Amino acid sequence: MMTGVSEREEEGFGVTLEELQMKMAEFARERDWDQFHSPRNLLLALVGEVGELSEIFQWRGEVPRGLPDWKDEEKQHLGEELSDVLLYLVRLSDICGIDLGKAALRKLDLNAIKYPVKLSKGSSKKYSQINNGDDCDTCGGSNGDSDGGGGGNGGAVGINNKDKRQ
Numbered sequence: 587m588m589t590g591v592s593e594r595e596e597e598g599f600g601v602t603l604e605e606l607q608m609k610m611a612e613f614a615r616e617r618d619w620d621q622f623h624s625p626r627n628l629l630l631a632l633v634g635e636v637g638e639l640s641e642i643f644q645w646r647g648e649v650p651r652g653l654p655d656w657k658d659e660e661k662q663h664l665g666e667e668l669s670d671v672l673l674y675l676v677r678l679s680d681i682c683g684i685d686l687g688k689a690a691l692r693k694l695d696l697n698a699i700k701y702p703v704k705l706s707k708g709s710s711k712k713y714s715q716i717n718n719g720d721d722c723d724t725c726g727g728s729n730g731d732s733d734g735g736g737g738g739n740g741g742a743v744g745i746n747n748k749d750k751r752q
C-alpha cells in the first residue's frame with residue numbers, strides 16, 4: 587500500500603536539500619532568528635557541531651563500518667550531530683546564495699577529473715602525488731605542492747581558487 591506523503595517524509599524518504607533548506611528558513615523565520623543567521627555565525631555554529639560530532643568518536647579508536655557494537659542511543663546521538671552539521675551547512679549555503687546541490691554535483695565532476703580511475707584505483711594518494719601529467723591536462727601534475735593546493739592547476743577547471751593573500 588502506498589504511504590501518504592507525510593509518512594514518507596517522516597521516514598526521511600527522498601528528502602531533498604531544498605526541503606531541508608525550506609524547513610531551516612521557516613524555523614529561523616518563525617523565531618525571528620534571521621538576524622542571527624549571518625554567514626559567519628552559521629559557519630561558527632557549523633564548526634561547533636563538527637566538534638560535537640568529533641567528540642562522539644574521540645578516544646574510541648577505529649570503529650568498524652556500520653557501528654555494529656554501538657548502542658541504539660549512541661547511534662541516535664550520532665544521527666543528531668550529523669544532522670546538526672548538515673542543517674547548518676544547508677543554511678549557510680542558502681544564506682550565502684550557493685545552490686549546494688548544484689555545487690556538489692559540479693564538485694563531484696571536478697573530483698572525477700582530478701582522480702581518474704586509472705590513476706587512483708586502490709590508492710588514497712592526493713591528486714598532486716599521483717598524476718604523471720599524461721592523463722589529466724587540467725590537474726596540474728606532480729608539482730610537489732605540499733599543501734595539496736595544486737598551485738599549477740587552478741586555471742583550467744577552477745578547482746583551486748584559494749585566496750593567495752599572505
Ligand SMILES: Nc1ccn([C@H]2C[C@H](O)[C@@H](COP(=O)(O)OP(=O)(O)OP(=O)(O)O)O2)c(=O)n1
Nearest residue numbers: 610613614619622635638667669670671673674
Ligand atoms: N541559532 C540557532 C540555534 C539552533 N539552531 C538549530 C540548528 C541545529 O540543528 C540545532 C542546534 O541547536 P543547539 O545550539 O541547541 O545545539 P545542540 O542541539 O547540538 O545541543 P547541545 O549543544 O546541547 O548538544 O538547532 C539554529 O538553526 N539556529
